[in-house]
Amino acid sequence: MIAEAYGPSGHEHIIREVIRDEIKSLADEVRVDALGNLIAHRKAVGATPRKKVMLAAHMDEIGVMVTHIDEKGFLRFASLGGVFANTLVGHRCRFENGIIGAFGQEKKNSSRTETQLDKMFIDIGARDGKNSPINVGDAAGFWREFTDLGDRMIAKTMDDRIGCAVLIETLRQLKKSPHEIFAVFTVQEEVGVRGATTSAFGVQPDVAIAIDVTDTGDTPESNTMAVALGKGPAIKVKDSGMLAHRGVKTALITAAQENKIPYQLEVLTGGSTDAMAMQVSREGVPAGVVSIPTRYVHTPSEMVDFDDAQNAVKLLVAFLGKPIKLD
Amino acid sequence: MSAKDFLQKLSEATGISGYEHSVRELMVEAFRPYTDEISVTPAGNVIAIKRGTRDPKSKTPAPKVLIEGHMDEIGLMVTDIERGLLRFTQVGGFDVRVLLAQEVIVHGKQPLRGIIGSRPPHVLTDAEREKVIPMPDLFVDVGVPEDKVRDLVSIGDPITLARQMISLKGNLVAGKAFDDRCALVSVVEALKHLATLKHSWDVYAVANVQEEVGLYGAMTSTFKINPDVAIALDVSHADQPNSTEVNAVPLGDGMGLAMGPNIHPLVHKKLIEVANANEIPFKVTAYAGATGTNAWAMQVVQAGIPTGLIDIPLRYMHTSVETLNLNDLERIGRLMALFCAALDEKFFKELRGDQIESEKENPKKGREGGRRRKKAKR
Known part of the structure; x- marks a missing residue:
């Protein structure tokens, strides 16, 4: 359900309510900050020393925003987040009011091999541009239904609704923790980790973990990357925006090893996560990432392995259940 | 020292x-x-x-x-292990032109000496020889067989260049x-x-x-x-x-x-x-x-x-x-x-001068400014 919900960057109000319903019984306090981040606070159980741990999964999805409506009713658009033009042809998008449009491209100015966003448009089936049900500034997400393939699943928004699902399930399975936990469902990750920037400033955590997707190197003729679907959640070492804190990385590895949870180590050469913003908040926060290996990231058909998601939950529950040592 | x-x-x-x-x-x-x-x-x-x-x-x-x-x-980091050789990416921006043939240290379970290799010039095309070898075509060789390498090296292990500082003439040093x-x-x-x-x-x-x-x-x-x-x-x-x-x-x-x-x-x-x-x-x-x-x-x-x-x-x-x-x-x-x-105190006041001026001109705004400063100070 959370995979199909509407929520392009800056327009997270619908997905936020869906998640709020899921978590309100799982936290001591749930609030929404000025930017729209959904913050669930769980108090620590037991004696000190406790740490304030912030967990972040982003609610927003990549999408498009209407910039111009022509007299025939075709919509020109800009991207919200990293949209690859070649993944749009033949696909559909859906606006907040439920209207669905097809992506088309200028035949004269496009080829089958090369596609550019500014040579594309959205066709909502309008006869003309008068009284368009869509306004300039309206945002749409991709529109594809969630598909269960058995071991693996496809959805338009695994990035990062799978992270949201893992975080919700972690709150559910984590019966008690010696740490004070702030589970934050952030906004605007895809346009520059903006929700995590402000929520981390507000929460002021001692340790921060982002839960997000990562690329894989396990498809035909893929780039070199030692991450594959089904081999466990990936513990991040580096991506193009940050280096995971050495102590946090080691603590996550130890939690996986002690509980016999399969894991992979991740060096991602393109892309980053909310952890990038959290680690430089205020005086600096030791930060790491638990990644869900995902094929076809930033396309309308992102694929993850169900076991990887479940093992990510186990890993987080194990990590949060014990004192965290950062050496 | x-x-x-x-x-x-x-x-x-x-x-x-x-x-x-x-x-x-x-x-x-x-x-x-x-x-x-x-x-x-x-x-x-x-x-x-x-x-x-x-x-x-x-x-x-x-x-x-x-x-x-x-x-x-700046340094390098292991991204993959392939037939015993290490693929890598960089941390920070190296001059990629000079990576080939460097001696390195791989910081695995124990520090391992290694070298950066690539395909020899004999097997390259003329066009390839003209080009800087891109990082995905370079690898680190630590001389350990594949089954052992995986015990000693993990994805994400840092790699540094092995280089001792040397003295040149005229109080110059290189390293x-x-x-x-x-x-x-x-x-x-x-x-x-x-x-x-x-x-x-x-x-x-x-x-x-x-x-x-x-x-x-x-x-x-x-x-x-x-x-x-x-x-x-x-x-x-x-x-x-x-x-x-x-x-x-x-x-x-x-x-x-x-x-x-x-x-x-x-x-x-x-x-x-x-x-x-x-x-x-x-x-x-x-x-x-x-x-x-x-x-x-x-x-x-x-x-x-x-x-x-x-x-x-x-x-x-x-x-x-x-x-x-x-x-x-x-x-x-x-x-x-x-x-x-x-x-000194004079320089401190000079740095803050504009704020003090605006307080004189606009006492109300100045009071607010003063309060903000105090709070920000400590």
């Missing part, structure tokens, strides 16, 4: 961005004899404080000046990671000089992490300190054949005192005043935008920090044979000490 010996120690220590722990230990040790308090932030930055000689009866705390250099060096550990030598030199000077401001000597990957260390340590003036010390391109003359500072003839939107004009003016008064040679360097140094990050921390930047002349940046003149480092240390000692 002499500046040269200390530079050698720092240069040969290993610590890519995010993995600065061995350099951090050296810095804590180096700061200790000359400072009153030392702490390490959650991000791993070292902050050492040398308290000023402010009148103890003074009700306001002493102003703070921050001088910094960064501890991290790796002078960017920016040579600045830390100057910071320590400044503290040594300061021991013989009287200074009323508190001096914060900072060794930052993670400059090469986004100025992250400086952002956070500066937030914690919230100084009144911050000076970044970082390397810049020295004059050499085929270099552009813009901003190139001659090796062994002082330093660059940077100017531009990243630099507070009064801080710049003060640096020049102190240099001139003490006959320390310098050249003004101009940066129209981002300086690519920690000064850029520090300037916009908290409510804004008046920032200065010292350019340390260096040849062959981001290679394993970065070259500099030791005289420059000592001179920069001396200038920093004299600058810190020259900071």
Whole structure:
């Protein structure tokens, strides 16, 4: 359900309510900050020393925003987040009011091999541009239904609704923790980790973990990357925006090893996560990432392995259940 | 320890961005004899404080000046293991042209010596021979068979260049990671000089992490300190054949005192005043935008920090044979000490002058401003 919900960057109000319903019984306090981040606070159980741990999964999805409506009713658009033009042809998008449009491209100015966003448009089936049900500034997400393939699943928004699902399930399975936990469902990750920037400033955590997707190197003729679907959640070492804190990385590895949870180590050469913003908040926060290996990231058909998601939950529950040592 | 010996120690220590722990230990040790308090932030930055000689009866705390250099060096990181050989990516921006045939250390379960190899010239096409070999076509060979490599090396293990510092003629030295550990030598030199000077401001000597990957260390340590003036010390391109003359500072003839939107004009003016008064040679360097140094990050921390930047002349940046003149480092240390000692109440007021003026003109706004300042101060 959370995979199909509407929520392009800056327009997270619908997905936020869906998640709020899921978590309100799982936290001591749930609030929404000025930017729209959904913050669930769980108090620590037991004696000190406790740490304030912030967990972040982003609610927003990549999408498009209407910039111009022509007299025939075709919509020109800009991207919200990293949209690859070649993944749009033949696909559909859906606006907040439920209207669905097809992506088309200028035949004269496009080829089958090369596609550019500014040579594309959205066709909502309008006869003309008068009284368009869509306004300039309206945002749409991709529109594809969630598909269960058995071991693996496809959805338009695994990035990062799978992270949201893992975080919700972690709150559910984590019966008690010696740490004070702030589970934050952030906004605007895809346009520059903006929700995590402000929520981390507000929460002021001692340790921060982002839960997000990562690329894989396990498809035909893929780039070199030692991450594959089904081999466990990936513990991040580096991506193009940050280096995971050495102590946090080691603590996550130890939690996986002690509980016999399969894991992979991740060096991602393109892309980053909310952890990038959290680690430089205020005086600096030791930060790491638990990644869900995902094929076809930033396309309308992102694929993850169900076991990887479940093992990510186990890993987080194990990590949060014990004192965290950062050496 | 002499500046040269200390530079050698720092240069040969290993610590890519995010993995600065061995350099951090050296810095804590180096700061200790000359400072009153030392702490390490959650991000791993070292902050050492040398308290000023402010009148103890003074009700306001002493102003703070921050001088910094960064501890991290650019390096490589294992991305995959293929038939016993290691694929890698880079941390920070190497000069990829010179990676082939370097000797390296892979920081696995134990440090492993290795070399960077690629396909030999004999099997390349003419077109391939003309090109710089892209990083995905390079690999590290540690000489261990595939089954053993996986026991010793993990994805994400750091790799550093293996290079010992060498002395050239004329007080020049060459080695790796002078960017920016040579600045830390100057910071320590400044503290040594300061021991013989009287200074009323508190001096914060900072060794930052993670400059090469986004100025992250400086952002956070500066937030914690919230100084009144911050000076970044970082390397810049020295004059050499085929270099552009813009901003190139001659090796062994002082330093660059940077100017531009990243630099507070009064801080710049003060640096020049102190240099001139003490006959320390310098050249003004101009940066129209981002300086690519920690000064850029520090300037916009908290409510804004008046920032200065010292350019340390260096040849062959981001290679394993970065070259500099030791005289420059000592001179920069001396200038920093004299600058810190020259900071007085008058300069503090001058820096704050605009705010005081606006309070006079608009008392209501001024009161609000005053309250904000007090809160931001401590």
